[in-house]
Amino acid sequence: MKPKTLNEAVGIVLAKIEEAGEIEDFINIPEDALTVATHHGLGRKIRNEFGLWIEGSELMKNLGAENPDYASGVIIKKAWHEARAKHCVIIEKENQADESCRASSIL
Numbered sequence: 253m254k255p256k257t258l259n260e261a262v263g264i265v266l267a268k269i270e271e272a273g274e275i276e277d278f279i280n281i282p283e284d285a286l287t288v289a290t291h292h293g294l295g296r297k298i299r300n301e302f303g304l305w306i307e308g309s310e311l312m313k314n315l316g317a318e319n320p321d322y323a324s325g326v327i328i329k330k331a332w333h334e335a336r337a338k339h340c341v342i343i344e345k346e347n348q349a350d351e352s353c354r355a356s357s358i359l
């Protein structure tokens with residue numbers, strides 16, 4: 253089943269990244285490098301698996317996107333923000349210092 257909303261898409265992406273054990277690598281990508289770093293790998297998977305190339309895609313309509321590349325970028329950026337927020341909350345609860353959380357103003 254293909255996601256129909258941004259939140260559904262983000263949930264699927266995060267689940268797959270966590271399942272693959274790649275969450276640390278994902279959250280450590282600098283935000284300004286996110287688009288370039290994920291375009292051909294994760295971005296392509298999202299565009300293909302979520303049917304963003306299919307005309308009339310419900311997810312594309314709900315994102316208000318006309319371009320599959322742009323749509324996958326929106327999904328990735330929201331997933332990245334959610335993953336970092338979750339990671340930083342866990343770090344905070346464990347009383348561990350994490351410069352990446354401080355630097356990104358999440359904590």
